[in-house]
Amino acid sequence: MYTNELGHFALILAFAIAIGQVGVGVMIWRGATNSGVAFMRNAAVVQFALVAASFAALVFAFATSDFSVLLVYEHSHSQQPLLYKITSTWGNHEGSLLLWVFILTMFGAAVALFGGRLPRKLHVLVLTNQGLLGAAFIGFTIFTSNPFERILNAPIEGRDLNPILQDFGLALHPPLLYIGYVGFSVCFSFAMAALISGKIDSAWARWVRPWTMASWIFLTLGITMGSYWAYYELGWGGWWFWDPVENASFMPWLAGTALLHSAMVMEKRNALKIWTVLLAILTFSLSLLGAFLVRSGILTSVHSFASDPVRGLAILGILVFFICGAFILFALRGPSLRAGGLFAPISRESALVVNNLFLATATAAVLVGTLYPLVLDAITGIKISVGGPFFNLTFGSIMVPLLMIIPFGPFLSWKRADLLAVLRRLFVVVVVAVVITVIFTAFMWQEANLLPLGFLLAFWVMVGAIADLVERTKLFRIAPSKSLQRLIGLPKSVWSTAGAHFGVGVLVLGIVVVSGFETELITTMRPGEQAQLSGYTIQYEGEQLLQGPNYITEHASFTVFKDGNAVRELVSEKRNYTARRVPTTEAGIETFGLSQLYVSLGDKSEDGARVVRVWYKPMITLIWFGALIMAMAGAYSLSDRRMRIAAPKKRAKGQLVGEPT
Numbered sequence: 001m002y003t004n005e006l007g008h009f010a011l012i013l014a015f016a017i018a019i020g021q022v023g024v025g026v027m028i029w030r031g032a033t034n035s036g037v038a039f040m041r042n043a044a045v046v047q048f049a050l051v052a053a054s055f056a057a058l059v060f061a062f063a064t065s066d067f068s069v070l071l072v073y074e075h076s077h078s079q080q081p082l083l084y085k086i087t088s089t090w091g092n093h094e095g096s097l098l099l100w101v102f103i104l105t106m107f108g109a110a111v112a113l114f115g116g117r118l119p120r121k122l123h124v125l126v127l128t129n130q131g132l133l134g135a136a137f138i139g140f141t142i143f144t145s146n147p148f149e150r151i152l153n154a155p156i157e158g159r160d161l162n163p164i165l166q167d168f169g170l171a172l173h174p175p176l177l178y179i180g181y182v183g184f185s186v187c188f189s190f191a192m193a194a195l196i197s198g199k200i201d202s203a204w205a206r207w208v209r210p211w212t213m214a215s216w217i218f219l220t221l222g223i224t225m226g227s228y229w230a231y232y233e234l235g236w237g238g239w240w241f242w243d244p245v246e247n248a249s250f251m252p253w254l255a256g257t258a259l260l261h262s263a264m265v266m267e268k269r270n271a272l273k274i275w276t277v278l279l280a281i282l283t284f285s286l287s288l289l290g291a292f293l294v295r296s297g298i299l300t301s302v303h304s305f306a307s308d309p310v311r312g313l314a315i316l317g318i319l320v321f322f323i324c325g326a327f328i329l330f331a332l333r334g335p336s337l338r339a340g341g342l343f344a345p346i347s348r349e350s351a352l353v354v355n356n357l358f359l360a361t362a363t364a365a366v367l368v369g370t371l372y373p374l375v376l377d378a379i380t381g382i383k384i385s386v387g388g389p390f391f392n393l394t395f396g397s398i399m400v401p402l403l404m405i406i407p408f409g410p411f412l413s414w415k416r417a418d419l420l421a422v423l424r425r426l427f428v429v430v431v432v433a434v435v436i437t438v439i440f441t442a443f444m445w446q447e448a449n450l451l452p453l454g455f456l457l458a459f460w461v462m463v464g465a466i467a468d469l470v471e472r473t474k475l476f477r478i479a480p481s482k483s484l485q486r487l488i489g490l491p492k493s494v495w496s497t498a499g500a501h502f503g504v505g506v507l508v509l510g511i512v513v514v515s516g517f518e519t520e521l522i523t524t525m526r527p528g529e530q531a532q533l534s535g536y537t538i539q540y541e542g543e544q545l546l547q548g549p550n551y552i553t554e555h556a557s558f559t560v561f562k563d564g565n566a567v568r569e570l571v572s573e574k575r576n577y578t579a580r581r582v583p584t585t586e587a588g589i590e591t592f593g594l595s596q597l598y599v600s601l602g603d604k605s606e607d608g609a610r611v612v613r614v615w616y617k618p619m620i621t622l623i624w625f626g627a628l629i630m631a632m633a634g635a636y637s638l639s640d641r642r643m644r645i646a647a648p649k650k651r652a653k654g655q656l657v658g659e660p661t
Contacts, residue, residue, distance in 0.1 A: 004069055007057025008148040011098075014050035014105070015142060017043050018135035025128025029121070029196075037120060040127045041112040047134060048102075048109035055089075055102045058147050062089045068154035071095060071147050077160035077579050079550035084166045090174050091165040093295060093311070094147035099174065100291070101137050103182040107211075108134055111186060118207060125193035126186070133185055136318050144314050160550065160579035169229030173222060177249055180219025181287040184256060186211040188284035191277045192326065195333040200273050205266035208280065210638060212263060216256045217634040223249050224627040235585030235600040237520070237615045239623055242391045247370045248290030251363050255283040258359040261352045268414060269349055271341040274334050275356070281330060285323045286363070292319050293370075344416040351409040358402040365394045403457045403508065406501055407464025410494075411471065429467045433459040444517060454512035462505030465498040492640040499633030507626025510594075513619040520616075522602075524609035530561075534616035536597055537561035538570075543610070551577040553586075556601055556610065560590060572599045572612075594619045 021043040024036040058071075062085050067073045075092045076085055090096040108130035115123050141147070190208045194200040226249070231239045240246065259279040265272045292315050343349040369386045377383050407429060411422045437456045444451075470476075472494060473486040521533045527542035543556040553575045560568040572588030588599040595618045602611025 003057045003060055004066070004148050004150070007054040007061075008146070010050040010057070011054040011138060011142060011148075014047045014054070015135060015138040017047045017050070018131050018138055021047065021131035022128055022135060025124050025131060028124050029128070037124060040124060040131075044105070044108040044112035044127055044130065047131075048105040051098075051102050051105045051138070055098055058095060058098060059086055059089050061148075062086060062095075065158065066154075067156070067158050068151055069147075070149045070151050073151060073155055073158045075161050076158045077550050078157060080161065080166065081549055083168070083171060084161060087165070087171045088161045091161050091170060094141070094145045096174060096178075097137070097141050097145050097295070098147050100178055100182060101134070101141055103175075103178050104130075104137060104185060105134055107183055107186050111189075121197060122190075122193050122199070122204075122207075125196055126189045129189035129192045130185065133189070133322070136321070140314055140318060144311050158579070160577060163551070163575065163577040163580060163582045163584045164233060166577075167229060167233050169225055169233065173225045173229055175222075176218050176225055177222030180215050180217075180222050180256075181249070181252065181290065183211060183215025183218060184252060184280075184284040184287050187215070187259065187280040188322075188326070191280035192329065194277055194337075195329045198333060198336055200277065200337055202267050202270045205263045205276065208276075209260070209263045209267060212256060212259050212280075213634055213638050216253070216260060217631050217638065219249065219253050219256060220627060220631040220634070223253060224624055224631070227627075228624055232587055232589055233584075235587050237587075237598055237600065237613070237617075239514075239620065242369075242388050244370050244374075245290070245294055247366050248286075248293045251366050251370075252283050252286040252290065254359050254363040254366070255279060255286055258356045258363075259283050261355050261359075265349050265352050269341045269343060271343060271349055272353070273337050277334070277337070278330060279356075281323075281326045282363075285326065286367075288319050288322060292316060341415075343414070346412070346419045347417050348409055348412040348414050351405060351412050354405060355402065355409065358398055362395055362398045362402075365398060366391065369394070400457065403461055403504070406461050406504065407467070410464075410468040410497060410501075425471060426464070426467070429460070429463050432467075433463045436463070444513070446517065449516065451512060451516040454516070455509065458505045458509035458512060460505075461508065462502050465502040465505065468498050468501075469494070492637055496633040496637030499636065500630045503626045503629030503633060505626070506622050506629060510619050510622025510624075510626060514617050514623070518615060518617045518620075521614045523612055523614075524605055525612050526609050531612070531614060533597075533614050534618075535562065536616065537564075538597075538599065538612075538614060540610065540612065548575065550579060551575045554601070556588075558588065558599060560597060568597075570597070570599055572601045574601045591621065594621050594625075596620055 021040055024039055024043070028036050028040075058069075060066075061069045061072050062076050063082065065072065065076060065078045065085065067076075071092060071094050072088075075095070076088045080088070088095070090099045108127070111123075111126055111130060115126065118126070187208055190204065190211070194204055223246075226246070227239050230241070230246075231237070259276065262272050262276045262279050266276045292312075295311060295315055369390055373384050373386055407426060408422060411425055433456060436459045437452055440455050440459070441452045444455075469487065469490070472490060473483040475483045519534045521531055523531050525531060525540040527540055530537050530539045532538075537560070539559045539561065541557040541559055543554055546553050546555045553573045556572050556574075558570040558572065559566050560570055568590045570588040570590050573586035575584045575586060576582070577584070585600055590597045595616070598615040598617060600613045602613060604610055
């Protein structure tokens with residue numbers, strides 16, 4: 001089909017335009033031309049349109065099962081449902097890389113279209129850096145990972161997509177994750193522009209924050225979706241494994257969270273300039289590191305794609321060029337940037353600095369745990385694994401003090417605060433959190449352990465978030481009608497901060513409860529037999545062999561009883577995909593309130609009994625609800641018009657700061 005050739009040609013043309021965009025940007029900066037700004041903006045938009053056309057052509061090839069395209073042959077099958085044919089587009093190295101490029105150029109076009117209020121030189125530098133990133137990744141796609149490579153004699157049928165990727169979660173997880181990853185490229189470009197121009201102020205922070213917030217929201221949603229997908233699709237019953245590729249997405253999220261808080265200080269107080277620029281570089285650098293880990297072949301994971309060392313070396317070259325170049329530029333120009341405003345040790349700025357230190361330390365701990373086995377293997381050939389115990393201990397010990405200080409931040413004043421007055425206001429929060437913890441522990445208590453401390457931390461954060469709203473509305477101190485008016489009139493940033501912190505508390509509560517109280521049963525069952533777990537009785541009704549679109553499934557039915565009454569029907573499956581002959585487990589999950597009953601099928605024994613693994617996971621849904629609350633809080637903040645326009649301009653010597661020159 002000609003659509004494939006057109007898609008390939010569009011990608012090549014986008015590459016040429018990206019190079020032209022960079023060239024014109026360099027000429028404008030060096031003063032060789034003053035008339036190329038419009039070209040750069042149009043180039044970014046056209047580049048996006050061309051890559052979008054290329055991506056659409058690849059999607060069309062997958063949707064129509066065009067097996068003359070090598071990528072479609074290797075990762076699709078005519079019997080797949082249409083949804084999974086489409087998601088097969090990014091269920092491989094080449095297609096997912098084209099998705100990455102599509103999102104990268106989309107952000108470049110957004111900067112071009114919505115950056116009209118930016119100072120001209122800053123806008124040019126940002127677009128130049130985005131063009132350079134686009135040229136690098138489009139070139140990498142064309143020369144090492146061509147998604148439109150053809151087969152001379154097209155086969156009749158394809159080899160099918162990896163069965164564990166044939167799931168609705170994979171329709172959402174990679175795009176969400178990539179928008180988060182790639183969105184930080186804009187923050188990186190702003191940081192490069194600041195270092196090159198030597199100009200950075202609160203207006204710069206105001207311009208960076210919306211891009212940071214949008215990227216953080218999508219990365220939060222992507223990680224959440226990936227966690228839930230792994231939980232129900234892989235049949236292992238866990239929600240986080242500290243897999244190196246999971247860590248690769250978690251590290252930029254931690255750094256991005258620190259960047260959000262640091263940019264807030266810079267915007268409000270014109271402080272932490274150098275640190276904010278460094279965080280912008282680090283966050284996108286960690287995103288590039290994640291791309292390298294997934295595509296270099298140095299990891300064995302259900303998330304990884306490529307195993308070609310040539311591709312690994314090529315993307316390593318891109319990684320080194322941008323990261324090393326950014327840090328060299330930072331080392332040369334960073335000291336020339338003014339440090340910014342001063343603030344007292346007891347202030348909201350200081351609380352946010354401490355927040356940043358803990359987040360940066362947590363990022364470093366995850367980075368060391370992820371890369372140390374790889375470095376050791378490369379240098380000595382010794383293979384080791386760093387698993388859950390290391391990460392749980394190090395990361396958990398860092399998060400505990402961070403959770404303790406979260407409620408303090410909103411109660412502290414900017415520049416200088418009265419710690420004693422803040423402690424008095426938070427005393428009620430402590431009392432309420434302790435009372436709720438005691439009541440909650442009384443219902444959940446099983447044996448003496450440290451779990452009540454985890455409950456206390458979670459409720460401390462949640463009650464602290466609510467107390468911030470109560471304090472701002474002067475509830476119980478003025479008439480209820482006036483408190484309601486103040487509540488309705490609160491800025492969106494206040495609501496989003498309280499919501500995000502409350503979501504953190506909800507997530508922590510879910511982690512503590514499911515970690516401390518989940519129960520598990522492994523048994524063999526025949527039709528009609530029952531098993532009991534945590535007050536539930538699970539009766540195995542039997543199974544049947546069914547034909548799916550492109551698989552055969554062993555479809556097992558269970559009845560769940562509570563207090564002697566049948567309350568739910570539950571289905572668990574073992575599928576065998578005929579093309580790849582790869583089995584997968586489809587866990588049966590039933591939700592009871594905030595808790596879940598999880599049934600996973602094992603193999604059959606010689607006597608015909610079925611191995612069944614059952615978990616009861618109390619309040620596990622709070623983990624994902626908490627993450628969703630955080631993302632929604634960020635989205636609500638982003639809806640504030642002040643987050644979507646340039647910073648207010650101040651007069652200085654008769655000229656507006658940030659006025660085009």
